[in-house]
Amino acid sequence: MGNKAYKFRIYPNQEQQVFLAKCFGCSRFVYNHFLRVTTDVYAESKKNFRYKEWAKLLVQLKKEFEWLSEVNSQSLQQTLKDLEAAFTRFLKKLALFPRFKKRLLRQSFRVPQHFSLTEDGKLKLPKMTPIKMVIHREVEGTLKNVTISKTPSGKYYASIVTETEIDKAPLNGEKIGLDLGLKDFVITSKPEKFPNPRYFQKSLRRLKIRQRRLSRKVKGSSNRGKARLVVAKIHEKVANQRLDYQHKISLKLTCENQAISCEDLNIKGMVKNRKLAKQISDVAWGQFLAFLEYKGDIYGCEINRVDRFFPSSKRCSNCGYIKEDLTLTDREWICPECSKFHDRDVNACLNILQFSELKIGQEVPEFTPKETVEMQCIKTVMP
Numbered sequence: 073m074g075n076k077a078y079k080f081r082i083y084p085n086q087e088q089q090v091f092l093a094k095c096f097g098c099s100r101f102v103y104n105h106f107l108r109v110t111t112d113v114y115a116e117s118k119k120n121f122r123y124k125e126w127a128k129l130l131v132q133l134k135k136e137f138e139w140l141s142e143v144n145s146q147s148l149q150q151t152l153k154d155l156e157a158a159f160t161r162f163l164k165k166l167a168l169f170p171r172f173k174k175r176l177l178r179q180s181f182r183v184p185q186h187f188s189l190t191e192d193g194k195l196k197l198p199k200m201t202p203i204k205m206v207i208h209r210e211v212e213g214t215l216k217n218v219t220i221s222k223t224p225s226g227k228y229y230a231s232i233v234t235e236t237e238i239d240k241a242p243l244n245g246e247k248i249g250l251d252l253g254l255k256d257f258v259i260t261s262k263p264e265k266f267p268n269p270r271y272f273q274k275s276l277r278r279l280k281i282r283q284r285r286l287s288r289k290v291k292g293s294s295n296r297g298k299a300r301l302v303v304a305k306i307h308e309k310v311a312n313q314r315l316d317y318q319h320k321i322s323l324k325l326t327c328e329n330q331a332i333s334c335e336d337l338n339i340k341g342m343v344k345n346r347k348l349a350k351q352i353s354d355v356a357w358g359q360f361l362a363f364l365e366y367k368g369d370i371y372g373c374e375i376n377r378v379d380r381f382f383p384s385s386k387r388c389s390n391c392g393y394i395k396e397d398l399t400l401t402d403r404e405w406i407c408p409e410c411s412k413f414h415d416r417d418v419n420a421c422l423n424i425l426q427f428s429e430l431k432i433g434q435e436v437p438e439f440t441p442k443e444t445v446e447m448q449c450i451k452t453v454m455p
């Protein structure tokens with residue numbers, strides 16, 4: 073058994089939009105209220121957040137602010153559970169300290185149970201009439217929970233999680249090495265190359281013009297609101313294009329292969345390089361690796377992360393010769409030892425694959441982490 077997620081666009085009518093705004097608002101209010109309380113407690117005693125304690129306080133809070141009772145109480149409890157999860161991630165050093173939710177950013181609340189799909193394909197939530205929904209693919213399994221969200225550009229979505237049997241694709245035995253770059257987004261040892269579409273770079277000019285217009289508008293004016301919407305729509309489009317592209321490639325790779333080995337990138341370290349930060353954020357390797365991992369789970373493809381401190385480009389994948397004088401501009405080279413012709417990127421993928429299968433390892437010269445991270449950064453910008 074596994075979880076499956078479906079995201080559908082919903083079209084609430086005027087009355088439903090008003091009610092959803094209340095739900096977003098109450099959820100945000102509760103989240104921010106308890107984040108403030110918890111921050112104080114944490115600063116004083118470094119004590120962890122406890123859902124059970126705060127759930128009791130929520131009951132008191134609802135007596136104080138009666139309008140909190142107008143929305144589904146389980147969604148408010150869920151908000152506290154989300155906050156607890158955010159704190160746990162922070163304490164485990166997996167995330168930054170939780171931040172306050174803002175009215176102008178993406179809004180959301182979750183309904184943990186008591187929701188359903190009506191016969192005519194609408195979404196029924198507690199305390200609401202059914203909302204029109206576009207179901208573009210069949211929902212399989214038992215409904216677990218649904219998250220309602222609203223983007224800064226004003227679109228509404230429902231993300232439904234179900235529990236279902238997942239059929240794993242038959243194993244076909246293919247194992248590949250994979251490298252990520254900026255010229256080509258993904259290179260594999262097969263070899264295959266997927267270009268980097270640079271969606272953000274392409275919309276940068278338009279975005280700069282619109283952002284400049286936004287900055288000239290008077291704060292709080294309705295024209296500023298309109299200008300903000302235009303900017304939000306450009307960002308949303310870029311994010312959607314990128315998501316679509318990465319979903320397609322990660323689906324193809326995880327369905328076609330039994331195991332994928334890739335370098336464990338230090339993305340946070342790279343983003344600190346200011347010249348590259350924008351390009352690296354645009355290419356969104358971290359998101360892609362996350363897609364590979366979860367799709368790998370679903371479709372039965374093993375994802376192996378390879379230690380990143382290893383000179384994958386300089387080693388001949390055929391005979392193991394290390395070409396020390398290989399420069400960053402050498403896109404193609406011929407091994408002086410075995411005369412094998414190499415495409416730089418594909419050769420690196422073959423080495424990553426071999427490295428993960430432990431065919432090599434001992435003979436690889438030691439690199440200091442610092443040098444290698446810099447090398448990685450430079451490697452990725454080369455045209």
Ligand SMILES: [Zn+2]
Nearest residue numbers: 388391407410
């Ligand atoms: Zn060779």
